[in-house]
Amino acid sequence: MKNILIAFISLLCTAHSIKIYAQSDERPPISPLWVYEPWVWEDSLNNEIGVMRLVNEYQQNQIPVGAIIIDSPWSLSYNDFVWDKSKYPNPKNLIRLLRKRGVRTVMWLTGCVNSESVDTKNQRSPDLEFVKSKGYAVNRGKESKWWKGKGVHIDFTNPQATKWWNSKLDELLKLGVYGWKVDQGEIYFGDNVETSKGTMSNEDFRPYYYRAIVEHSLKRNPNSMILGRGYSHQGGYAAAAKDLTVSWSGDFSGNWEGLKLQIDNIYTSAQKGYGALACEIGGFFNEKSTRKQFIRYAQFGSLCPVMINGGSNGPFSTHLPWYFGDDVTDIYRFYATLHTELSPYLFSVGVDAHNSGKSMLISSSHQDHSHKLGESIFVKALISDEDKTTIKMPSEGEWIDYWTGKTYAAGQEIELQYNDMQYPIFIKSGAIIPMHIQSDVTGLGDTSFKGKQTFLIYPNATSRLTYHKPTGEGISYDDIEVIVNADQRSISVNAHINEECIFLIKDINGQTKRIEKKGQSFSFSY
Structure with missing residues (x-):
């Protein structure tokens, strides 16, 4: 009888009801169409000037932008959700202006409340004593050091703590925020954490954190999302696949090693069943991209489900295509536009991924650095200064070179040379x-x-x-x-x-x- 009831409910709940999907099974959720437009962000100025400079320059160069991440630090203290008006004088108008320009706002957060902070105006959160006194923190309120200072982590197994936290999120959701970059903080509070449900492993605790945020956000706006870590070399698996509308894998350098490590993380996430996977072009920190590295990073990112460009390693230099000249701007514009043109295909593949419980990236190969984007597009990454590469076609179907129209058989191994504009893209015959x-x-x-x-x-x-x-x-x-x-x-x-x-x-x-x-x-x- 239970199975019959579940089947009946499934018939009633169409694709318009992601909330039920996210709560009832292990499949990746359906990501909204807008996430398949290119994203940008910076982690340098961290203010309204930086936000508008990025959007203005991309749009002036006729490069599409669908979303921007406002990263830390944007608040007076971490996760108090009170804007630092010296950085963002009028957040409501900023978000409205961005939306009018076709750009959705995504805000950074973690689940931590601090007594000491590294780069916010206020060291101590005004919520800290309240959180401790109410028992809303893990580990009975014991403070730990994490990468943005020292503090406590909210206990998302506690319904009252979660309700209080959600009331803080509401203040930004009312302004028109479309989603959250939900960053790691929980991994710094011990391999085992004390919660309202007793002591549990950090790994078991993490899904409570991410699920609380995505469920509440979707309740307020079914077209919202969260960006969180699927698999990351910086801490393993974070959010469950069913709770991540967009999966990203953490912090990488802008060089070839960073690109290869990011590809490895993305493919590991894909093989675990995460749906809409994001590539962060040029990495986040450490070494900056060279001209060639930036081009190949951007091309690979454009042929992933979600394309993000931003970081702290040259946010207003080597992350911007025009820094390298008009020819690189033309290349970036081409691939960002192609990515946008593919957005209906990507959305449809995302629905298929939800229905099948699989990733949008199929047949990903760590060895060959290749993947299928849905069933119809095959991509081989270029991961060195060498423009010549060996490509092994997928094991089924015939594959047509996007640039030349030449057809290759299933499993065929070929060697091809690519100039800066071109990238190994193949379309399945019959697509x-x-x-x-x-x-x-x-x-x-x-x-x-x-x-x-x-x-x-x-x-x-x-x-x-x-x-x-x-x-x-x-x-x-x-x-x-x-x-x-x-x-x-x-x-x-x-x-x-x-x-x-x-x-x-x-x-x-x-x-x-x-x-x-x-x-x-x-x-x-x-």
């Missing part, structure tokens, strides 16, 4: 890739594509796609069925509403035919 094209930056379309649903198609035999088409900026979607029959040279579409579609159909010579159609359900020959 149907939904895209959002608004310009001519990538050469796939132009401004006449605005407002229309584009499908990039590589016909082979009969292929079909259940496209989970986003209906807004968040997690809601409608399903569209697309069937391509290469033998009959026909395409069929079944949708619930009238769709104005552009079909970009590749032939065996790499030429592209453009066909426009509109309707709910229709078929045509090409």
Whole structure:
């Protein structure tokens, strides 16, 4: 009877109900559409001037930005949620201005309340004594040193402590904050921690922390998210896969070793079942990227589910493409735009990942530094100054070189040379890739594509796609069925509403035919 009831509830709960998904099973949640637009941030100025400088310069260079992280320190003391007005004079107007510019605000936090702080205006949190007196901290309020000072960590196993904490989050959510960068603090409070549920391992405690924040945020705004660590070399697994709308792996340097370590962390997270995985371009600290390293970092990041650029190692120099010149700006613009154009595909792959309980990155290989982004796109990372690389194709299907149109067999091993603009990208023969094209930056379309649903198609035999088409900026979607029959040279579409579609159909010579159609359900020959 219980299984029947669960099945009935599942039928009632559509993709619009991420809250139930996040609480009821181990699958990664559906990430909102907006997270698949490029993110930026800096950890240097840490003020409104730095925020607006970044957004202004990216947009002036016609590079898309969908979100910005306001990192620490932004508050008077850590996690008191009171803005430092000397850094951010009018937070409400700032968040509104960013949103008007198409940029969502994501705020940094940890679960710690401090008596000593490294770089905030106030050393001691005004909440510290209250938290201790109420029993809202782990380890009976015993203070520990962590990377931002000394203090206590909130006991998220305690419902009253969590309720109090959520009331603090609400102040920012009301301003229009879209999500949280939930950073590590819990790992500094002992291998075992005393909680309201008794003593438990730090590993068992961590999910309470991340889950409390994501559940409350989704309750207030179903299209919000949290960015947290899946697997990280800096402490192992943090949040559970079912609680992370976006998974990132911590801090890396900007050199080749940093890129390789980040790829290793991302692939480990993917193999554990984390869904929407993020790459932080140029790393966070230590060595800065060279020109070549920055280009290859950016290209790899653009072909991950979530693309983030920011850090403390050259935030206003080597993290910015125009620092390296117009040619690198052009390359970065191309890949950031391609990433944005792929956002409908990424969203649909994210829904599939949720439904299957798998990652958006498939068949990731630590040895080959390669992965599939969904089922249709295969990527090989370039991880040295050498532009020549050996590529082993996936073990099934035929794969078409994005640049040349040449087809390679399953498992085939090839050696190719790439210039700075090009990157090893291969499309599966038979692929149907939904895209959002608004310009001519990538050469796939132009401004006449605005407002229309584009499908990039590589016909082979009969292929079909259940496209989970986003209906807004968040997690809601409608399903569209697309069937391509290469033998009959026909395409069929079944949708619930009238769709104005552009079909970009590749032939065996790499030429592209453009066909426009509109309707709910229709078929045509090409």
